[in-house]
Amino acid sequence: MSTSEQSESSPPPAVPLQHLPDDPDDGKPPESAPISSASRLSPVQRLLGSTGVLVLGWCLNWPWLGVVGTLLLTTIASRTLVPIGRQWLQQSLAPNARNVVLAWIAAIAALAGLLKYSGALLATDRWLDRVAWDEFGSWADWVGAFGQIAIAVLAVYVAWRQYVISRDLTIQQNLITQQQTIDSYFQGISDLALSDEGLLEDWPQERVFAEGRTAAILSSVDARGKAKVLRFLSQSKLLTPLRRDGHLGRPILDGRGGYAEDREGGVRVVDLGVMLAGSDLAGSDLRWVELSEANAVRANLRGCDLYRANLSRSVLFEACLADANLRSARLFYGRLEDATPRSRALLPDYHSGEFTGAVVENADFTGAQGLSEEQRYYCCAWCGERSRATVPGGCEGVPNRLGR
Known part of the structure; x- marks a missing residue:
């Protein structure tokens, strides 16, 4: 048998198997990464434990235990609140708004430092020490009078706002009523001057009625209403002198789909x-x-x-x-x-x-x-x-x- 045939028929060398624990519970983490008992506590348990330490030190009057509990509670609360607060600021405030808030905080801190180190707070404390506080009891009358004045001013402001709202509503209602009146006038003039076929048919008495209605509407509306009436009459050719026939005085068509204009001898529907x-x-x-x-x-x-x-x-x-x-x-x-x-x-x-x-x-x-x-x-x-x-x-x- 050749050497190649012997190598193919011989079994592969045995590989030693690693030892596997019979029970999963026998497996233990390596000594280099121990798991502390504190890491297995939930945030609520940590907060309750720290609070218990603080309360116990308070009740037993052990300052060292109270200090330890305070530090633990502060650390755990900060680790919980700081990410939440940062997330809320990012979601609620835009970058510019956050800059403004931080600027206001910095300005207030700067003002406090200025008052502190400029001696203003010390001067205020000295002035307060010299004040006769027993005389401030009579100030209650002044405060009561000021309160009554403030209530009176508030009542005047409320009454004024009610007047403004009522005035605006009245103006709006008047505009609606005026527009309804103008629309009724438009419809009345159209019915008066047009025939059933849609042609202009203005007899002398109808022109008199049209002029009377126009005079009445122009005297009862404001400037905007007058302008609407004039635009309607003008675009409808009711203010244009129209050429009339020599028998019945009816308007004459100009052959281009409208009525012929006659400046010298024409008659207007509404003068x-x-x-x-x-x-x-x-x-x-x-x-x-x-x-x-x-x-x-x-x-x-x-x-x-x-x-x-x-x-x-x-x-x-x-x-x-x-x-x-x-x-x-x-x-x-x-x-x-x-x-x-x-x-x-x-x-x-x-x-x-x-x-x-x-x-x-x-x-x-x-x-x-x-x-x-x-x-x-x-x-x-x-x-x-x-x-x-x-x-x-x-x-x-x-x-x-x-x-x-």
């Missing part, structure tokens, strides 16, 4: 007349609103947005247009050189511009915005000497065509 005289429209949104031929004498239009509003032939005598936006607003028709304010006796000429302009005598244009050169020239020429100083940009070189 504002003197409804805006002396009215307060300050700060209102009146963009693209048709106000031609409206009598707004002494009206307050301060801060109004009159972008592209039609003010031709309107009466703005002594009206306040301070801080108003007059950008692209129409003050007249025709050419600037021929444009003149409206006249009671003479008819307007919308080609040349005669008697098509607004009456701006004694109007206040202080801080008016968006005035073009044509608008500035017209206002300076026809507002009078009293108002020329209020026109933005000045009126130098513009003649006073009003003559007064």
Whole structure:
């Protein structure tokens, strides 16, 4: 038999088996890592044991035992509370907030140290030693009087807050009621001026009723309500002079889906007349609103947005247009050189511009915005000497065509 065959047939050498304990309980940890009995105690048991040591030393009047119990209790409580407190701070406070809290603690500690080492606390102690404390008994009356005053002030504050809340609720309720009134007016005017087919059908008596309703609503709402009514009437073409047929006076369609406009001889569904005289429209949104031929004498239009509003032939005598936006607003028709304010006796000429302009005598244009050169020239020429100083940009070189 060859050597290779002998090596394959011979069994492998026996490996000595390690000694395994017959019972698991016979196994013991190595001597290098002993397990102390204290490590097997739960945190609650440690706290109770330390507290017992402290109480025992207290009861037996053994200071050394009390000190040991105090140190043990402090150590165990700190090991339990410090991680919990750190976790709570990290979850409850952002890094910036933690920095602020630490800064306040440091500031308080610094203030305490400053008072301590600057002698302020010592001076306060000396002053307190000199105080006649028996005289402080009479201070109770002063404290009682101060308490009564504080209660009275608190009652006044509560009453004032109730007034403010009641006022706000009243204002909100008034706004809701006003909006409901305006919505009812819109519906009433629509039902009055429209036919069943949705066409404009305004007979003379219906126009009178529409003007009466409009006058009533404009006199009972605030500036925002007035602006809503004017925007509705303007966008609905109820303030625009419409061309009428020569028989029944019905409005004529312009062939482009709307009604034909006729500045010279047209009839408006609602003629504002003197409804805006002396009215307060300050700060209102009146963009693209048709106000031609409206009598707004002494009206307050301060801060109004009159972008592209039609003010031709309107009466703005002594009206306040301070801080108003007059950008692209129409003050007249025709050419600037021929444009003149409206006249009671003479008819307007919308080609040349005669008697098509607004009456701006004694109007206040202080801080008016968006005035073009044509608008500035017209206002300076026809507002009078009293108002020329209020026109933005000045009126130098513009003649006073009003003559007064």
